[in-house]
Amino acid sequence: MMLTWVYWTITVMFIVLVLRNLFREKSLREQFVAGMVLVPLILRALMIK
Amino acid sequence: MFEKRYLGNRLTAGLMLLAVAAVAAIAGSSYLQMRNPPPEVDRLVPHAGFERRMLSDWFDGLRDTPADTPVFVQVGEEPGGTVLVLGGTHANEPAGVIAAVVMLERAQVQRGRLIIAPYANMMARTHTFPQDAHPQTFSFETPSGARRTFRYGARTTNPVNEWPNPDIYIHPASGQTMAGVERSNLNRAHPGVADGGATERLAYGFMQLILQEDVDLAIDLHEASPEYPVVDAIVAHERAMELAAMVTMELEFEGVPIRLEPSPENLRGLNHREWGDNSNVLAILTETCNASAGRFRGRTDEALILSGEDKAYDKAAGLGRLYVPWESWDKRIAERVGRHVTTVWMLTENLEYVREDAGVTVTGLPTFAEMSEQGVGAFLSE
Numbered sequence: 001m002m003l004t005w006v007y008w009t010i011t012v013m014f015i016v017l018v019l020r021n022l023f024r025e026k027s028l029r030e031q032f033v034a035g036m037v038l039v040p041l042i043l044r045a046l047m048i049k
Numbered sequence: 050m051f052e053k054r055y056l057g058n059r060l061t062a063g064l065m066l067l068a069v070a071a072v073a074a075i076a077g078s079s080y081l082q083m084r085n086p087p088p089e090v091d092r093l094v095p096h097a098g099f100e101r102r103m104l105s106d107w108f109d110g111l112r113d114t115p116a117d118t119p120v121f122v123q124v125g126e127e128p129g130g131t132v133l134v135l136g137g138t139h140a141n142e143p144a145g146v147i148a149a150v151v152m153l154e155r156a157q158v159q160r161g162r163l164i165i166a167p168y169a170n171m172m173a174r175t176h177t178f179p180q181d182a183h184p185q186t187f188s189f190e191t192p193s194g195a196r197r198t199f200r201y202g203a204r205t206t207n208p209v210n211e212w213p214n215p216d217i218y219i220h221p222a223s224g225q226t227m228a229g230v231e232r233s234n235l236n237r238a239h240p241g242v243a244d245g246g247a248t249e250r251l252a253y254g255f256m257q258l259i260l261q262e263d264v265d266l267a268i269d270l271h272e273a274s275p276e277y278p279v280v281d282a283i284v285a286h287e288r289a290m291e292l293a294a295m296v297t298m299e300l301e302f303e304g305v306p307i308r309l310e311p312s313p314e315n316l317r318g319l320n321h322r323e324w325g326d327n328s329n330v331l332a333i334l335t336e337t338c339n340a341s342a343g344r345f346r347g348r349t350d351e352a353l354i355l356s357g358e359d360k361a362y363d364k365a366a367g368l369g370r371l372y373v374p375w376e377s378w379d380k381r382i383a384e385r386v387g388r389h390v391t392t393v394w395m396l397t398e399n400l401e402y403v404r405e406d407a408g409v410t411v412t413g414l415p416t417f418a419e420m421s422e423q424g425v426g427a428f429l430s431e
Contacts, residue, residue, distance in 0.1 A: 003212075003213065007213075019066075022062045022065060022066065023059060023062045025057050025062070026055045026057045026058070027055065027056075027057050028056040028057040028061055030057065031057045031061055031062055031065050032065065034065070035065040035066070035068060035069045038066075038069045038073075039069055039072050039073050039076065042069070042073045042077075043073060043076060043077055043080070046077065047209055048077045048080050048081060048209075049076075049077075049080050049176075049179075
């Protein structure tokens, strides 16, 4: 269970960083890239995939 | 070009976030459907006489865990031996699963006992391998037009149930080292560990079933890719070799080409090795040819699972890279299931010749020719 908490912490930290990048980014293409990175991170944080 | 125009702002970021939520919801819903499929998916209709039990009846450590799986037992009127059949040790080998289902829905045991676990690793049925693009289900049409749908899973246990895998897996009973992913492979986890990982505990459950029921013959149904050397084959523990050799000859007489392979003594964790070494059972594994699990395959869809036809494999065969005579080979799932069912029936019929008083007689199973002619759907219940 400890490993699961470590996994969740890392995943949530990455989601926060990517979200920060998404809202600071001025390039639409880079925002799209950030969006594509977010999808699997969200699914992993929810332990769906 | 987008960078120079600086079209991105907080509004587009918000819209992007909405799109991300929508895509995650659609993908997540699809993945979750594999874990909680509709009732018509993977439905089983056991033949009259089968009693439904759970593997946890033999090993309580599996009770109320995702590893627990249904086990069906039918006892004949005459006393005899006991045969165990496993399908779905690897959930991405559909002919093994469907052959076990066909036997469950057609078998009538006259003598001895038949035990069938059609979905041996339930935790492998809840996901597909990332980047393999396998369809989540495949289906058959019955003579009345109804459809029977089954999940196409993965070779190993879902990481949601067991993770993280180590870099190197050390097989507990032998100390042999393997790739880390093999920790989640049921057919590398035998004879299992009572307090081990989820897959090791599942393997331990099957070992307990074999020991407590004093199983005479255990058969695990698999499929392998056409470029794999052990394909369309019977793999037998040394004690089961005489029986396997008899059946190999009978299959050849019936026009079903098959090869016979000895269970390697130094390859540990496989059921034909560990079941045979740790009990009195005659342990056998059978393999048919499944292009949908191969590395050379092209378009990966339900048609490939059912037909076995693939342009990339046609080319590979032309280059001599396969272990089957591809052009003349029976690739359809009907022939692959028929091969499994016929092999199990012949092994069962011949059991009494190598183990006195352990005869098992099963009727009602389709022959290879019937399955080939009428298709799988004709032998599934409504």
